[in-house]
Amino acid sequence: MFNFDFLKAIKAPEHRLAWLVAIMADALQIVxxxxxxxxxxxxxxxxxxxxxxxxLTRLLGWHWAFLPSLGAELIPGVDLFPTWTAAVFFxxxxxxxxxxxxxxxxxxxxxxxx
Numbered sequence: 001m002f003n004f005d006f007l008k009a010i011k012a013p014e015h016r017l018a019w020l021v022a023i024m025a026d027a028l029q030i031v032x033x034x035x036x037x038x039x040x041x042x043x044x045x046x047x048x049x050x051x052x053x054x055x056l057t058r059l060l061g062w063h064w065a066f067l068p069s070l071g072a073e074l075i076p077g078v079d080l081f082p083t084w085t086a087a088v089f090f091x092x093x094x095x096x097x098x099x100x101x102x103x104x105x106x107x108x109x110x111x112x113x114x
Contacts, residue, residue, distance in 0.1 A: 010092055014059045014060065015059075015092045017059055018055075018060050018088050018091075018092065019092070021052060021055050021056060021059070021084075022052070022082075022085045023082075025048060025049075025052040025084050026085050029045065030082070046074065049070060049073040049074065050070075052084055053066055053069075056084070056087070056088065063091045065087040065090045065091050066087055066091075068083075069086070
């Protein structure tokens with residue numbers, strides 16, 4: 001089961017807004033599937049995906065996780081998986097972890113000079 005304790009650590013409003021955008025885009029594509037079911041050339045689906053990619057890049061900065069998400073969203077049927085939410089999860093989780101201080105093991109005591 002997933003541990004969502006990392007969400008408590010997300011304080012940046014940009015990260016929270018990115019989560020909202022990703023979840024709303026994925027929910028729209030899943031709930032409104034008949035509207036977006038036209039496939040690869042669906043103009044609504046394509047515009048939505050490029051808009052979400054643009055907004056997430058502006059909010060979180062460029063990240064490689066957005067490329068597979070955009071590619072997967074353009075494949076019919078794959079957009080039923082919440083790829084935008086997964087990408088935002090990956091990016092924000094990585095940034096929360098990188099903000100944690102690194103704890104090093106104690107080393108040898110420095111030699112005293114006399």
